[in-house]
Every structure is written in structure tokens, then in C-alpha cells.
Amino acid sequence: MQTLQKLGQSPIGLTLPALTILLCVFGLPILLLFLTSFNAPAFSLVNYQAFLSQPANARVLLQTIQVSVVVTAICVIIGYPMAYLITAASKRLRMVLLVLVIIPYLTSFLVRTYAWIVILGDNGLINSLLLGLGLISGPLSLIYSRMAVYIGMIHIMLPVMILPLVSVMMGIDKSLMAAARSMGARPFAAFWRVFLPLSLPGVRSGLMLVFVFCLGFYITPAALGGLRDAMISTLIAAQVASSFNMAQTAASAFILLGIAAVVLSFLGLDLSDTRTLGAPPARKSWSSGLHSFRTLTRYLNELASPLRANLWAARLYQAGGSSGWWTILGVFFVLLVMFYLLFPSLVVIIMSFSGGEFLEFPPSTLSLKWYRSFFGDPSWTGAAWTSVQIAIAVAVLSTIVGTLAAYGLNRTYPRVRSFLTLIILAPITFPSIVVGIAAYFGLLNLGLIGTKMGIILTHSIGAIAYVVVIVSATLANFDRRLEQAAKSMRAGPLQTFKRVTLPLIRPGVIGGALFAFIHSFDEVVKTSLVSGFAIRTLPLKMWENIRNQIDPTIAAVASLLIFMPLLWLVALHVTGWRPTLRAQSVATDAAS
Missing domain, CATH: 1.10.3720.10 (MetI-like)
Structure with a gap:
């Protein structure tokens, strides 16, 4: 009991909630799944041979x-x-x-x-x-x-x-x-x-x-x-x-x-190994004539070095004649890539206002009929409300657990921090279908297949990883001397966290919460595996309609979802969250 109390009071103890959820929903199931693939306890390769033999x-x-x-x-x-x-x-x-x-x-x-x-x-x-x-x-x-x-x-x-x-x-x-x-x-x-x-x-x-x-x-x-x-x-x-x-x-x-x-x-x-930039030594088998040629070339280079210096000084402040073409080419390339990234969404938005019975571009008539169809259909609005409820629950759970984990990891030893971070980030580095299969196997043993709680736990294992990455990036720039100053004035650990630490890392916490909400609201692969055909979220409803019929109502739903990133960016801007270079580098390095 004393050991558990000491562990709970240590920084590493703050990672226990995140690790517990991760182990129950993903860690232990994927280990059992691995043993199952070998027909444990018999341990054979028959399943792998059966797959590869077809x-x-x-x-x-x-x-x-x-x-x-x-x-x-x-x-x-x-x-x-x-x-x-x-x-x-x-x-x-x-x-x-x-x-x-x-x-x-x-x-x-x-x-x-x-x-x-x-x-x-x-x-x-x-x-x-x-x-x-x-x-x-x-x-x-x-x-x-x-x-x-x-x-x-x-x-x-x-x-x-x-x-x-x-x-x-x-x-x-x-x-x-x-x-x-x-x-x-x-x-x-x-x-x-x-x-x-x-x-x-x-x-x-x-x-x-x-x-x-x-x-x-x-x-x-x-x-x-x-x-x-x-x-x-x-x-x-x-x-x-x-x-x-x-x-x-x-x-x-x-x-x-x-x-x-x-x-x-x-x-x-x-990949960043420093390599020698010097040329390798000449082999002795090369002819002496080549050696003489190199000596002559080096002598001519020494004679030409003052000329090259003057030429460089003359061109240093001279506008390059060919730079204009490179600038035009660069601008054209950027516009082309941006067109490729943004035009499909723009097409969907425009077509969603079509007044005909089928989608057309450009619309012959403008109408809001497909938006009215969405808001007037209980199957669509019910699926959307289910997604919102699940995403809010995932955001709350992941933000609390992920923030505590990030705070604890920030104060542990570097080797321990690297190991635990690797474990927490596993759900977002493994292929999504593998994570979904492991979660399905774990929730099946817990009897949570086809329940909202099962979907929330499945979404949370990935959402916690995003919160840990973002909050850890914010804590990387946090001055811990502020906490020491608060403790020197007899503030307790909880009071110091509430009065000093939390206000300073609040932008990162809010950013993590929004990314957790987005991760949950957009999830379809893992949800399709653990929902058990009993719960229909908005992405699942859209996926079913895309596969079975091209309902023009999907264009209205897609248009509404396209505007969501703009709302997220505005919310992040209002709350003061900034994707600093340090945050981006921590996120990419941690994810990889």
C-alpha cells in the first residue's frame, strides 16, 4: 500500500490513468491477439502459412x-x-x-x-x-x-x-x-x-x-x-x-x-550522420600522369581564386536574371498544389446548394433543399448528435488523462520518459485497422462491443496520444522556476498546479482537447469494428450512404464538416494556442 501511495505521489504516477486505459483497451488485447495468431499455447505458424499460401x-x-x-x-x-x-x-x-x-x-x-x-x-x-x-x-x-x-x-x-x-x-x-x-x-x-x-x-x-x-x-x-x-x-x-x-x-x-x-x-x-566531406585518398594504382594532372589543376585553381572572388563580389548585390523565372515557376507550383488540396472541397460546397434532383456542377438552380433534408431527417441528425456526444466525452476524458500524463512525463528521467512516451503514442503509430482489431478483441472480452462506452474508450487511446504530444510541446517551453517560486511561498503541489502551471499551459490543453474532439468525430475505421452495428455515428452513416447510394444529402453534410476546421482554427486563435515550431517538431518526432 505504501508503495502505491509513493507511486501516486511521484511524477510517473500521473501517467497511470493513461497507461491503464491503454493497457486495457489496446496493450493487453494486442498481446493476446499476438498469442492467438500463433494458436497459443500450441504455438504454430499455421495461420500465417494459411494466409500466405492463398x-x-x-x-x-x-x-x-x-x-x-x-x-x-x-x-x-x-x-x-x-x-x-x-x-x-x-x-x-x-x-x-x-x-x-x-x-x-x-x-x-x-x-x-x-x-x-x-x-x-x-x-x-x-x-x-x-x-x-x-x-x-x-x-x-x-x-x-x-x-x-x-x-x-x-x-x-x-x-x-x-x-x-x-x-x-x-x-x-x-x-x-x-x-x-x-x-x-x-x-x-x-x-x-x-x-x-x-x-x-x-x-x-x-x-x-x-x-x-x-x-x-x-x-x-x-x-x-x-x-x-x-x-x-x-x-x-x-x-x-x-x-x-x-x-x-x-x-x-x-x-x-x-x-x-x-x-x-x-x-x-x-539519417543525420556527419560524413567526411574530404575526398578519399588517391589509390596507389593510379598512374603518375593523373597525379600530375591533379597538381596542374590545383595550381590553376589557385591562380583563378582571386578572379572568382572578384566575380562573386560583383554578383553579390546584383539581381539574378534567372531568379524571376524560378520565382514564377515556384508561384505556379504553389498555386497548383493549393488548387489540388482545396478545389475538391470547394466543389462539394458549391454542389451542395444544387436545387436539382441530382448533384451537378455548376448547379443549374440554387437551393437549400439538401440542408433541409439533413436537418429534417432524424437518422442524420441522430447520427450527428451521437458523434457529438461521443466526441465530447472523448475530449474530456483524453484531456484530463493526457494532461496528467504529459505533466508527469515532463518531470521524469529522460530514458523513462522516452520509453513511456513510445508506449502512449503506439495507437497513433500503428496502422489504424490493427488498432481497431486489438480494441475489438479487448472490448469483446469486457462485453463493451456495441456500446457508447466501448467507442469512447477506443477513440480515447488515440486521442490521449494527441493530447500528450501537444501538452508536452507546451511544457517544453515552461519555466519550472515559477513553480519553485510558488512552492517557496508555501503553496502546495495542487495549488501550484491550479494557480501557476495550468494557466500557463492552458493554450496547449485547449489545443489538445480540440484535436481529441476532431480525432473522435472523424473516426470511422475503428468505430465500424467496435460499434457492433448497434450505434451509428455521423461518419458511419456517411460511409454507409456512400457505399450503398449516392444521396445528395451527403453533399450538405460534407459541406458542414468542411467548415469545421475553420471553426477549430478560430477557436485555437481565440484561446491563444499557437502551433510553434517547437510544438510541431515535438509532434512530428513523437509521432514518428
Whole structure:
């Protein structure tokens, strides 16, 4: 008993509520699930052999890896120059561009998937436009294809790649590039030798986040792809829905988790190793003539060094003639990426005001009929109210538990803090479908499948991780001498926390609460597994309508959800929460 009291009074004891929820809903179930996949206590590989022996399963597995690699590669190719241009912009323009990237990031991925259904469908925007111009005689097969899957997944994952890159690039000292230029390096050489190596941690974080998220994608491939474009998450969800063979389902989930673990272990290597910049020594087998040529070249370089110095001094304050073209190209690239990120949402908003019986762009008549259909249909409003109730409960629970955990982690030893942080952040670093399967297995043993409490606990294990990340970033800039000053004036620990600590970290706490609410309100994969077809949240209602029928009411619902990120950003601004560079770097590093 005394040991428990001491543990409760120590900083590490503040993490016990978060760890308890995590272990009950995710930790112990995934351990039992792992043992189940090996048919414990017999311990055999029969389930894994059965999965890999079926050609269809092997094809889906390889297809999942292929799609994830392609999407991740394209996100790097687009996201790196975009992040570089955002970093190079002026402070005011940089903030505007970041907000425009964050808005689609906070928008429901189900809404963004629906936007591409509207654009790529047989009666969608592109086909309607081409048919109207007389360029085609029949609709093109744009949707239910691999290309549609790539378009939708890249659209969702691109902000996840850009934000960690911007966070790291903003921390790079720009004087290093100027120093390289002053030593005679050309712009590309300075970028390649100085800026690129320093930005590799951001590339690594983006690669890990995007690839792991892509491995667990379920909604977007199922909505935009055809039967030949199924991902392993779709296969796992079908196994859960069609049978109760948890051993085979567990084997499928851990094969997916194993792929993610291999990639994380590979990308987790230190990419910022300092390497020698000097040339390797010449081999003795080379001819003496080559040695003489190098000596002559070095002598000529020494003679030309004063000329190069004068030329550099002459060009230092001279406007570059080609910089204008690079500026135009950069502006065009930024506009193109922003169009790709924001236009689908804009299309959905405009089409939601259509007065016809079907969605069309541009609308022939304007009407609010689909908004009235949403607010007048009890099935829609009931699902929305259920989502709000669950999200509020998740936000309250996660904010209290996550703030206590972050406060305790901030005051523990670095090694202990790193280990416990890794455990707490596991639910947001594992593929979503694996977390959902583990939560389903845990709640099944607790008898909470198909209950609101089960959904709240399932959402909370991920929401707590977001709160811990955000509050920890706020505590990183907290001056602990203020607490010491309060205690020196005989203030107790609780009074010090209420009067000194909490007011100073309140912006981070509010930001964590809002992100926890968003995480819960937008969740559909894990909810579909643990709801037991008894509870319908708004995302589940939307997903069912997207799969079964294209109800134009979904456009009105999607439009309302698109405006939610604007409300979150306004709320964060009013409460004084700022996504500082330190907060962004802690978030990306912790998530990866």
C-alpha cells in the first residue's frame, strides 16, 4: 500500500490513468491477439502459412505495399519543394500557406474521399465537363481504378508530408546557406551539400507517417478503387464482418504490423550522420600522369581564386536574371498544389446548394433543399448528435488523462520518459485497422462491443496520444522556476498546479482537447469494428450512404464538416494556442 501511495505521489504516477486505459483497451488485447495468431499455447505458424499460401492474399499484400510506396514517393516529390517554398516565403505569406495546408489536414478524410467521388464519377465534374465540351461521347472510367486510389490517397496524405518538412526546415539556420554561397558554392550545390542533409529528419518523419498511414488505409481504396484495388485493411475488415475466426484475423493484422515495423526500423536509423566531406585518398594504382594532372589543376585553381572572388563580389548585390523565372515557376507550383488540396472541397460546397434532383456542377438552380433534408431527417441528425456526444466525452476524458500524463512525463528521467512516451503514442503509430482489431478483441472480452462506452474508450487511446504530444510541446517551453517560486511561498503541489502551471499551459490543453474532439468525430475505421452495428455515428452513416447510394444529402453534410476546421482554427486563435515550431517538431518526432 505504501508503495502505491509513493507511486501516486511521484511524477510517473500521473501517467497511470493513461497507461491503464491503454493497457486495457489496446496493450493487453494486442498481446493476446499476438498469442492467438500463433494458436497459443500450441504455438504454430499455421495461420500465417494459411494466409500466405492463398494467392489472392499474397496479391493483396503486395498490392498494399506497392500502393503505399507509390503514394509515399509522390508525396515526397510534391511535398518537399512545397515545404521549401513555404519556408522561403515571407512570414505573413508563410502563415497563410500553412493555414491553407492545415485546413484540408483537419478536414474529414471521409469528406475528402467523397469529394473525389463527386469529381471522378461517371456523372462527376470531369466527365460532365468533357461531355459538355463535346470532347468525349461517353463517360470515362475515372473512378474505381488504381489511378483514382492514388489521387485520393495522395490528396489525403500530402499535408501529412508537408507539415513535418516545414517544421524541420523552419529550424534550419539560413545563414549556413549564405556561408556556403560566400565560399563560392553555387545555389544548387549549397542546397545539396547544406540544406538537404539538415532537412532529412523531416523527410524521415514524413516518410514514416505517410507510409504507415497508407498501409492501414481502408475507406479511400474501398470507395475509389475497384475489386482489383483492395488493400489488406479491406481484407481484414471483411474477415471480421464475415467470420469470428480471430486467429486468422490476428495473423492478417500482424503481417500488416510486421511490414510497418520493418519500415519503421529501417527509417528510424539516424539519417543525420556527419560524413567526411574530404575526398578519399588517391589509390596507389593510379598512374603518375593523373597525379600530375591533379597538381596542374590545383595550381590553376589557385591562380583563378582571386578572379572568382572578384566575380562573386560583383554578383553579390546584383539581381539574378534567372531568379524571376524560378520565382514564377515556384508561384505556379504553389498555386497548383493549393488548387489540388482545396478545389475538391470547394466543389462539394458549391454542389451542395444544387436545387436539382441530382448533384451537378455548376448547379443549374440554387437551393437549400439538401440542408433541409439533413436537418429534417432524424437518422442524420441522430447520427450527428451521437458523434457529438461521443466526441465530447472523448475530449474530456483524453484531456484530463493526457494532461496528467504529459505533466508527469515532463518531470521524469529522460530514458523513462522516452520509453513511456513510445508506449502512449503506439495507437497513433500503428496502422489504424490493427488498432481497431486489438480494441475489438479487448472490448469483446469486457462485453463493451456495441456500446457508447466501448467507442469512447477506443477513440480515447488515440486521442490521449494527441493530447500528450501537444501538452508536452507546451511544457517544453515552461519555466519550472515559477513553480519553485510558488512552492517557496508555501503553496502546495495542487495549488501550484491550479494557480501557476495550468494557466500557463492552458493554450496547449485547449489545443489538445480540440484535436481529441476532431480525432473522435472523424473516426470511422475503428468505430465500424467496435460499434457492433448497434450505434451509428455521423461518419458511419456517411460511409454507409456512400457505399450503398449516392444521396445528395451527403453533399450538405460534407459541406458542414468542411467548415469545421475553420471553426477549430478560430477557436485555437481565440484561446491563444499557437502551433510553434517547437510544438510541431515535438509532434512530428513523437509521432514518428
